Amino acid sequence: MPDWSYHTLFKPLLFRLPGRLARDLTLQAIGGLSRLPGGTFVIRTMGHMELSPLMESELAGVPLACPVGLSGKLDPQGTAHRALAQFGFGYIELGPVTVRPVVSTAPIERAVEEEAIVYPDGYENPGADAIAARLRKGTRHRLPHFVRLRPMPGSSPQAALEEQQELLAKLAPYAAGFFVDGLAEGWPSNETTAYLAEVRRLISTAAPGKPVLLYLPQPISLEELRHEDDTVRSFDGVVLGDAQPEPGSRRERVAGGSAALGVELHKVRALRQALGPGPAIVAGAAVHEPQDAMALLEAGASTVLLHSGLVYAGPGLPKRINEAIVHSRITSSSAHMQPSQPQGQLPPSPSFWANWGWMCLLGLGMIVGGILAWLIAMTSVLLPYDEAFLEKSRSEILRFKGHLLHFMSHDRITLAGTMISIGIFYHQLAKHGLRYGLHWARTAVISSCVVGFSSFFLYLGYGYLDPLHAGAAAVLLPMLLLTLRGLKDLPSRKPPGVRNDRIWLRAQWGQCCWVVMGFGLGIGGLTICFVGITDVFVSTDLTYLGLTSAELTAWSDKVIPLIAHDRAGFGGALFSLAVALTASALWGVNQGEGWLWHTFLWGGIPGFASGLLVHFHIGYTDFVHLLPVYAALLLYIAGLYLTYPYLVGRHKNPEGV
Template sequence: MACLGCEAQPIARSGDTRYTGEYIQQRRRPMPDWSYHTLFKPLLFKLGGRQARDLTLRAIGGLSRIPGGTFVIRTMGHMEMSPLLQDDLAGVPIACPVGLSGGLDPHGTAHRALAQFGLGFIELGPVTVRAVHSAAPIERAAEEEAIVYPDGYVNDGADVVLARLRKGTGHRLPHFVRLRPMPGSSPREALEEQQELLFKLAPYAAGFVLDGLAEGWPSETALAYLAEVRQLAHTAAPGKPVLLYVPQGVPLRAWLDTARSFSGVVLGDAQREPGSRRERVGGGAAVLSAQLSTVRGLREALGERSAIVAAGGVHQPQDATDLLAAGANSVMLHSGLVYAGPGLPKRINEAILYDRIASSSFDDTADNHDEDSTPSFWANWGWMGLLGLGMIIGGILAWFIAATSVLLPYDEVFLGKSRSEVMRWNAHLLHFMSHDRITLAGTMISIGIFYYQLANHGLRYGLHWARTAVISSCVVGFSSFFLYLGYGYFDPLHALVAVVLLPMFLLTLRGLKDRPSRKQPNLHNDRVWLRAQWGQCCLVVLGFGLGIGGLTISAVGITDVFVSTDLTYLGISRDQLSTWSESLIPLIAHDRAGFGGALFSLAVAITASALWGINPGEGWLWWTFLWGGIPGFTAGLYVHAHIGYTDFVHLLPVYIAVLLYIVGLVLTYPYLSHSANAEGAVLK
């Protein structure tokens, strides 16, 4: 694949083409396509095109402007760029070769949010000297995955754009400003307009893109105009690149000679209708095929010195990699984000990163061997594996105790009552306590399975998302120990378990390093991928639901202790419990709060794994969800049935969770258990 137009270019900036300390994976945090395709896209596509666009951009733009908003966007799917994606576009450094077309958000409403989606640069424009507005409907041609705009000139005008740039856009991505004459301007009027635009915007633009081949002027006049504007740009912004904008449908031979005098070419994403200001963006395979042909011809004619930006027809990662392989330096996205979802930039970057690693040659040196090999068991990941096994063993032991005696000797000492006395006073009480303790035990086993799997298949191979998942879950889990103390009851067994497991967690943190994934990412928007989005949605919702449940149970455990259905099952009031033994409610509260904390810890592991780990070929993660869910759900359903606590309202959240669990597993299985593509799924 052509790496930004140069196959011989190093993949790292360290001065060495081999793997180095910067051999860092693109952190796999998939964008929320799971929510876009399942929840938002079906609703948005019922609205008119303009209403849907404005609603979406205002929503994500508004979120990015509130405190913590960009953190939420990054957490739900931000991709931290690998250094291996860095390059330059016509001399401008960019974090990755994926940009945003100006037509998607002409008013800059959501640029701060969109900058978090895995982009390397943003196009502003078209920009004209005065604002151009249109209230006509924006149409969607869904069968062709195209968008039809009523007026391709629409923008806020130079003064508004300038004020926005002066104020700050909230991101650090470079801006390439596309300049266009006012509709109906003569070439002489257009030159005066461009001079004004250039001198106003030069301080804030990383480069300029000149648009003028579709103004209805004779070809010779348009090319002469562009040559004059190019000279003006060099005067107004010396040293900054000036690229030629070429809309779809303009023959290559008509502008090729002129293109040689520019820093590069932007092959536009819009097909302009003759005699009209309407523009059609996107259009399926035909547009991509034409774009590929133009890129190949242009690269052959211009050589390697000119930048080529392909902005049309990119709707899936394969489209982008094909254009880059044909000779494009970068791609820009527009209609692809609407039809494929906000995760498209991240998916493209993963595909580019994979290709760059796959096409690079490495010296067989000790340094490379060390970098490529997995760390030893005792380095870090093995300790987390042992912690997981410890949780499994502890959960099994806790289940056995809860299913037999329920109360331990020190519980009876704290109560001042024996097990037989409790049974004589209220036959349901021990059953109720066993229900809390068995569900806690099942949750502990589930947590242990997740930790072991995340360690063995994630930390071991340097998967950043797995590290984030397991560390976040452990921090929550160990912190929840203090919930046991909320009512003044100190559980020595739980304290002993925490003392034994905490050093394992701390030893896990030593020397953790991120490394690039060796599995080929998904390249196509096929049915398997789309079904996986629905499955991922189920698992993410499950994780969030369990998290809410865990927090609620913990809150109840350290406050009211009981919900109304609990007291109905016991057939006794809270005051009667407290009167019989002042220590009884603190003992039950300790169980409830502890279970809530453990459930929240499990929810963090599930949510993080579902948000960031659903990638093709990661079959181990599917088995983790399967085996990790069985103990927790079995414990919850079994113990309620066994003790006769079967109130439908009380168990309804469990039934919903089981349904989400089963549907999520069914829908994600084909995607997780098979490689993204039939061949070359794993680098050898």
Template sequence: MPDWSYHAIFRPLLFRLPGRIARNWTLHAIGGLSRIPGGTFVIKTMGHMELSPVLEDQLAGVPIACPIGLSSSLDPHGTAHKALAQFGIGFIELGPVTVRAVHSDAPITRIAEEEAIVYPDGYANDGADAIVARLRKGTGHRLPHFVRLTPMPGSSPREALLQQQELLEKLAPYAAGFYIDGLAEGWPSEEVLAYLDEVRQLGQAAAEGKPLLLYVPQQYPIGMLRELVDTAAAGYSGVVVGEAQRDAGTRSMRVGGAEALAAQLERVRLLREALGEASSIVAAGGVHQPQDALELLAAGANSVQLHSGLVYAGPGLPKRINEAIIYDRIQHTEEQIPPSFWANWGWMNLLGIGMMVGGVLAWLIASTTVLLPYDETFLGVSRSVINRFNGHIIHFMSHDRITLAGTMISIGIFYSQLARHGLRSGLHWARTAVITSCAVGFSSFFLYLGYGYFDPLHATVAAILLPMLLLTMRGLKDYPSRKPPGLLNDAVWRRAQWGQCCFVVLGCGLAIGGLTISFVGITNVFVDTDLVYIGLTAEQLAAWNNQLIPLIAHDRAGFGGALFSLAVAITASALWGVGQGESWLWWTFLWGGLPGFTAGLLIHFHIGYMDFIHLLPVYIAVMLYGIGLYLLYPFLVSSAGKYARVTRTNEQF
């Protein structure tokens, strides 16, 4: 469930349910999807999170693909870890892990106005044995686990030490590192220091070579934290600033809220100043938008962990943070020289222009003669003879061919724009969109042969354009985007989620329409409303001229294939390309949609084929198209102007 579907569809529904039920349903749904064949591919396809080498880092000596972790409390049973691992995270926290299970069925409360979550028991977990059994069975992903070892509630320091020893021995084979918890138990400071020193020695013996990070509760007093840093923290590989505010009386914990980020920033700055650069610092809470993560990293954190931010901002938050980190890291590096026109992207640009030219020519022919000489040769009759038999047949064929022409022009616009702004800049999603759409489009050529009619013009066009696709695929390379990403969960961003949803639904709807038209074209050829418009049955048409239906089938199958190819380009662009300030994509949606919709509507009005049911999908598509453009404009276009003004201002200084 990417952000556009989460905010437009799922979040309004889930937030009507009790917190625990909503969490369980969500985790079981995405976890179940990840466990079926092809499930993780679907999750990756919807989010398209490609982790760049720019993001690679280390956490206390452990290699991680990106500096974003997943908080354990979000999915305490590991139900959806395999799915969540595809969201663009670099490591997963497990914990709190206690020697025995701690269960709680009390309600989980959301405080939506503060973007906070209150859990009834901050110690709740399945217990060490159950977690070890789960890890032994396999998690379905390769991300490193950092395990938070926590004493049983109410334990004394001596009891806690024995428990930590047992936990270390059981979990050492499966953990990349450990978070050592226990500072929330309320022990006297001298006992805390002795406990931490002994746990460190136990860890070095039981989990040799694996880092130990000190887990500090979010509400830990600053004065005590300074004392802790001066005495015990130096022996650890780093410090984790906890995500929650715990209530010692009730054992409940509160995650998120307006004060969480400020508390994290204050403690991260203090720790970095005191510990220097050698120690790792994890900020485990307070991140609800990319700007929050950048602030924590700038303050000295090596990595951040996500929890309540995923609930309120949506599952696309890791991807958005990664894009912000990439931009932050590369904006001052030397810009990559774009490839020359003839290297690869220029050929796709030419392919797009060729599609536009071909579409215009096809439109002119379809709106005048309709039939080409080889069409009449195949039929054995002229256009005038067909008109004397039934005046609607030529109009019906014109309807198919003009809609195909409009679709070709739309495809050409998308290909040309994706080449100029996507392939040229090395955007991985643009390459995937173009190549997938082209593969579908060229493969659909074989649908023309479904009824035995070979169209030499289509074959010639395909033969000219196919080498351009092959030349495009030479030497394509991926580069990170150098455009500033959106950093805030503001009203413009939230509005854009609805606009993105409109275009994704539009693309999927066009894909279904294209497949349906292609299937009808190579099977029944006509739907009922077609025959009502023509005024004849399929049998009557075949009886008059047995070559007529194969010719019409060729047109229908070709249009269906082209529509599906366009749908792939639209869907991929809407899924992966919508980013703040990407004005070119909005103009691509606008100009790329106009020829197809104009052709589809005008030809129906012109020939009088106005059956409401037949045109209902077109009306719905036009509605989604218009609403989507309206909702996306501030995010894609207005933001581009804002960034341009900011850049010019910075350059003046």
């Protein structure tokens, strides 16, 4: 459920449902997908979250792949933890966990204007036994768990200590560290201090060497913390809670917004100044866009915990935060290591002949080949070796059925336009992607090339080998092999978008249009391939020709194999284009990437022009036959319109991001 589908399709539907039902449906859906064979691969593919070594961090000594955590309240049952682990998180909080289950069936409410979630019971959780049983079975992901230990509601300090002993006995083997709750239980200050000290001792005995952080409820003030200074310093760090309890009840409100962020930033700065550089600080509140996380990390937070921001900003939020972190770290490192080099300027890209230039040449070769194929298809249509295979001349075909030659030209012109579009995409992806080490661009190009070169074998389905296509493949294949030498993954040179503004939200709709178009073209390409190697014609084709397959075979038993070769070749090329286009739409849409917008613009024109103009030129204008082309064209234009401000327009990123 990437952002482009979440904000356009799923969020409007989910927000019409009761909060608890919407949460459960979402978690069950993505959790169920992750448990299917290949499910996690699909999730990773849709989001393409690549964790760079530059994101590596630590939380109180525990190594993390990135400094972004998942709040325990979002998925208390762990239904979708395996799926969520693919989103770009570095660790998962479990909890609050109490020794026995705390169940609530009251509604979970949404305050949309404040981007808040209101829970009916802040203690709600499945209990230690259920969580321990789930962890014992295995989570099938590698993220560390930090367990938030909380007393049962209404427990006395003495009873709570006994509960903590039981909790530790059940959960210590599975925890990378602990968050200790207790400051919000309403106990006298001296009893609270004694309780926290004793819990700290119990953990050091039950789980020696594992870090213990003190959980600070949101209402606690800095003045109150000063009275607990010795207690705070006895822990390995602190966790700033994200929930605001409602007076007189166990209801809790988790919200974002500038006011909540301002309070959180003030606390982080004050705590970092008071505690010094050593102890960890986890900022758990108010992260609803990448800039919120960046501000908290720059203020002194060690990590951030995502909660309500994931619901309102979308499941792509951790990835967007990680991209902002990588860009910030790479530019800071570059400026530090090379003081004379302007900040943000990365080392020069590899030379043209190192690898990426060969893909540029392959793309240019596809463009030139497509133009030549278009010129031939618009004039003679058939080459001499085609006529030799058919044992029929062009004039004989015209005398038999003029529409037959027009039909052949329509297949070949659409193939030529598709080749030109592929060439434009390859050239652009190489020049602006491979050249700068963008992993997603490499995946897009290589996947598309593998499909394209493999589709050559479809030409052989009816025993017809096209020497021109074979020669082109023989020339272009070495360029692909030379491209594969020494490719490296590097962070993007462009600063990522860090705001959930109107332009970003509009781009999600445009991205959705392009992705749907890409999948549609892929289905169309596979369908054409299948038709080309089986029935060859669809019903509208035969209606246009005014012939049956039997009549064509009776006239020449080689005409259908020739047409099948053209159809299979076009289907393979269309699918290859769809792979490059869909991958670019899924992974490449990032603020300021104007080259990608121009790639879609110029890369789409040849394909649509050839597909539409030739049909009208030869009079093959059946509406049902052309309906997929019309739909794809509308999605293409809508995508260009909606993404233009985000990709091409000028934007100001906050300083330092």
